[in-house]
Amino acid sequence: MAAQTYFKFFNSVAFRNFTRSLSNTIKEPKFMGINTRFTDILKFVNSESYESIPVYRLLSSPKCQVSHTEAKIDNDLLLKMYESMVRIRTMDKILYESQRQGRISFYMTNMGEEAIQIGSAAGLKLEDIIYAQYREAGVLLWRGYKYSQFINQCYGNHEDPGKGKQMPVHYGSKELNFVTISSPLTTQLPQAVGAAYAIKRAKKDACVVCYFGEGAASEGDAHAAFNFAATLDCPIIFLCRNNGYAISTPSLEQCRGDGIAARGPAYGINTIRVDGNDVIAMHHVTRVARDFCIKEGKPVLIEAMSYRLGHHSTSDDSTTYRAKGEIDDWTKESPIVKLRQYLENLQLWDDERNKELEASVRQEFLREFEEAEKKLKLNWREAFTDVYQDMPHHIKKQMISMERHLKEYQEHYPLKEFQAS
Amino acid sequence: MILNKLCAGCRPTRPKLLSNPVKSVTRENEISSRSLHFTFVPDKKSQKAGETQRLNMFQAINDGLKLALARDPTAVIFGEDVAFGGVFRCTMGLKDQFGADRVFNTPLCEQGIAGFGIGLANQGVTAIAEMQFADYIFPAFDQLVNEAAKMRYRSGGQFNCGKLTVRSPCGAVGHGGLYHSQSPEAYFAHTPGLKIVVPRGPIQAKGLLLSCIEDPDPCIIFEPKALYRGAVDDVPTGEFRTPIGKAEVLREGTSVTLVGWGSQVHVLLETADIVEKKLNASCEVVDLVSILPWDTEAVCKSVKKTGRLVIAHEAPLTNGFGGEIAATVQEECFLHLEAPIQRVTGWDTPFPYIFEPFYLPDKWRCFDAIKRILKY
Numbered sequence: 001m002a003a004q005t006y007f008k009f010f011n012s013v014a015f016r017n018f019t020r021s022l023s024n025t026i027k028e029p030k031f032m033g034i035n036t037r038f039t040d041i042l043k044f045v046n047s048e049s050y051e052s053i054p055v056y057r058l059l060s061s062p063k064c065q066v067s068h069t070e071a072k073i074d075n076d077l078l079l080k081m082y083e084s085m086v087r088i089r090t091m092d093k094i095l096y097e098s099q100r101q102g103r104i105s106f107y108m109t110n111m112g113e114e115a116i117q118i119g120s121a122a123g124l125k126l127e128d129i130i131y132a133q134y135r136e137a138g139v140l141l142w143r144g145y146k147y148s149q150f151i152n153q154c155y156g157n158h159e160d161p162g163k164g165k166q167m168p169v170h171y172g173s174k175e176l177n178f179v180t181i182s183s184p185l186t187t188q189l190p191q192a193v194g195a196a197y198a199i200k201r202a203k204k205d206a207c208v209v210c211y212f213g214e215g216a217a218s219e220g221d222a223h224a225a226f227n228f229a230a231t232l233d234c235p236i237i238f239l240c241r242n243n244g245y246a247i248s249t250p251s252l253e254q255c256r257g258d259g260i261a262a263r264g265p266a267y268g269i270n271t272i273r274v275d276g277n278d279v280i281a282m283h284h285v286t287r288v289a290r291d292f293c294i295k296e297g298k299p300v301l302i303e304a305m306s307y308r309l310g311h312h313s314t315s316d317d318s319t320t321y322r323a324k325g326e327i328d329d330w331t332k333e334s335p336i337v338k339l340r341q342y343l344e345n346l347q348l349w350d351d352e353r354n355k356e357l358e359a360s361v362r363q364e365f366l367r368e369f370e371e372a373e374k375k376l377k378l379n380w381r382e383a384f385t386d387v388y389q390d391m392p393h394h395i396k397k398q399m400i401s402m403e404r405h406l407k408e409y410q411e412h413y414p415l416k417e418f419q420a421s
Numbered sequence: 422m423i424l425n426k427l428c429a430g431c432r433p434t435r436p437k438l439l440s441n442p443v444k445s446v447t448r449e450n451e452i453s454s455r456s457l458h459f460t461f462v463p464d465k466k467s468q469k470a471g472e473t474q475r476l477n478m479f480q481a482i483n484d485g486l487k488l489a490l491a492r493d494p495t496a497v498i499f500g501e502d503v504a505f506g507g508v509f510r511c512t513m514g515l516k517d518q519f520g521a522d523r524v525f526n527t528p529l530c531e532q533g534i535a536g537f538g539i540g541l542a543n544q545g546v547t548a549i550a551e552m553q554f555a556d557y558i559f560p561a562f563d564q565l566v567n568e569a570a571k572m573r574y575r576s577g578g579q580f581n582c583g584k585l586t587v588r589s590p591c592g593a594v595g596h597g598g599l600y601h602s603q604s605p606e607a608y609f610a611h612t613p614g615l616k617i618v619v620p621r622g623p624i625q626a627k628g629l630l631l632s633c634i635e636d637p638d639p640c641i642i643f644e645p646k647a648l649y650r651g652a653v654d655d656v657p658t659g660e661f662r663t664p665i666g667k668a669e670v671l672r673e674g675t676s677v678t679l680v681g682w683g684s685q686v687h688v689l690l691e692t693a694d695i696v697e698k699k700l701n702a703s704c705e706v707v708d709l710v711s712i713l714p715w716d717t718e719a720v721c722k723s724v725k726k727t728g729r730l731v732i733a734h735e736a737p738l739t740n741g742f743g744g745e746i747a748a749t750v751q752e753e754c755f756l757h758l759e760a761p762i763q764r765v766t767g768w769d770t771p772f773p774y775i776f777e778p779f780y781l782p783d784k785w786r787c788f789d790a791i792k793r794i795l796k797y
Contacts, residue, residue, distance in 0.1 A: 220560070
């Protein structure tokens, strides 16, 4: 068709009538809150409609040849991260064994997830506020929590800042900005969002980091938190440790979507999936996420893919629901193994140094352990404190009634393990 | 979860109120058609506090919230639909005065609201959360019971959320049915670490609100929604505190002690009049005010004097807070009791819609209980 004809058609009354008749149907949708287009193709959106979110990694396995320049990480930091991972592993071994011997009542190891903890902790600053689940002891260790402090908490002795009120591994440290852990899963998520809102209003140069497992992400509180963080623009990093299991439940029975990461964009949250066994990737991603959420005042979701090498806890025997071969395979991929190979390639590390480190850590830890074991627990009256800031009359009355009871029946109570008044 | 029509269920406010600065009152009061099962008795003691203004309860709460935001720059108010003023008008004008970052809507999710509030309070922020109806507080039960209540204890005092206050409309409103009528105070009263209060009118609503906001522990304030518009008091204009944990003897008497809280107090006051007229006996009426911790001393002192006790609450009988009071009083006042303690409460059923008049512990049921124990 000649250009002339085109011109004539577009100026014709017929064309104008034609477009007018369409004007009610072809205009863009105006539904509130949704920015999209109309379609006349009936198509369900499902996992085939998009590519699964890839796993970001910098260390390749088994031989690590990737340079870590992208992560701007110097060798000293790399070595410190490695040492910290070994330290947490050593602590786990000893405390796990001590539970087996009945010396502490309960324990949960961090095995296989050391890179998630150490890598992310190294990417943060001390003023960032941590809300954790319970498998994040490495974060505390990185922040400066001492062996003695971990052990005091597990023993609930008089030096436990938690005053012996919670089960082992429920750590907390005001000075290290690590909010005390509680057992109910996921409750810390919306709380962390509230804390993030608070520090944003206070214009602090900090963010909140909230750790949780992929199982915990099934709780309603996770939904609440993601949605509140997005709609209220809170500077928070949600860091999901996807280690394949929630006690015995494999992640496939936990969710059928593309893991936890796929949920992020649905809430309007910047999201990334990362190799949780790659400490360099963990460190780099956390640092970038931190910068983003402070600068933009918005949340980030990181799904760190890993594998829970240990049992869920000392009350669990994971061989009853998973194959040993599976554990062995992942042991070869474990973050400590991967980083060690990398350090050896760079000639920053060798067998001898490794032996030295492990021996010295073990020695130091056992020394602290013996010290902690000897310490008394707080006076029993502490059971009545901190319910409220000030002890109300009715609680005081109950404490006095226990006092009276103990006077008469003291031989039936383990008073020797507790400080006298 | 919004059921705006509930706002219309209260008695018309007094003509004087029409001159009040909160203009919307006028329009909505015109819709009022149904009467409640009690008559609000204004607070006689209000004059003591200097300058006052006539306010209904939602206005008194609004006034309290305004003072709290003005004096404390960290304070924030959040919940469902609070930004435009709230479905009961308690937050009217606050967003405009204090900014959208201090008075804001949250997504519709009670567990999120409670958890978010705890996190704010962890950081030392004064967090004033609203649950649109007490009936919808249960999704937040875990956050309030396992988290807010236990945070100070479990951390050995390292962390707390004492700056959290949760406000929530509660109680019967004439036509609220199952989910706009509940009185869930007893569920929370079983939770060490929380403080729970229920105001009986505008003065206490403002005073208790300011106390809760300032209190170093997490507080829940259940506001009887039937009082929002119907109840009018001369409310002190400045700041004042109604103490938490203290009951108030509203009427002295010698024959029987009547204990209640919230709007039930007005039922008891009216019942006391009837008792006086028909039975020639005098009732001592005690507003418990605070459910946790509760004022055992004041209640026991009164029972030791009268020798008889009737406890009345809207919530169901079994495991209602009346049970706790009865058990404590029989332990403390065993030798003084001249009749079994009576509990006049809602029945052990869900809160019904058309049967509300038969469900509530109204003045005639209270009167009957008193009559029977006076004869005992």
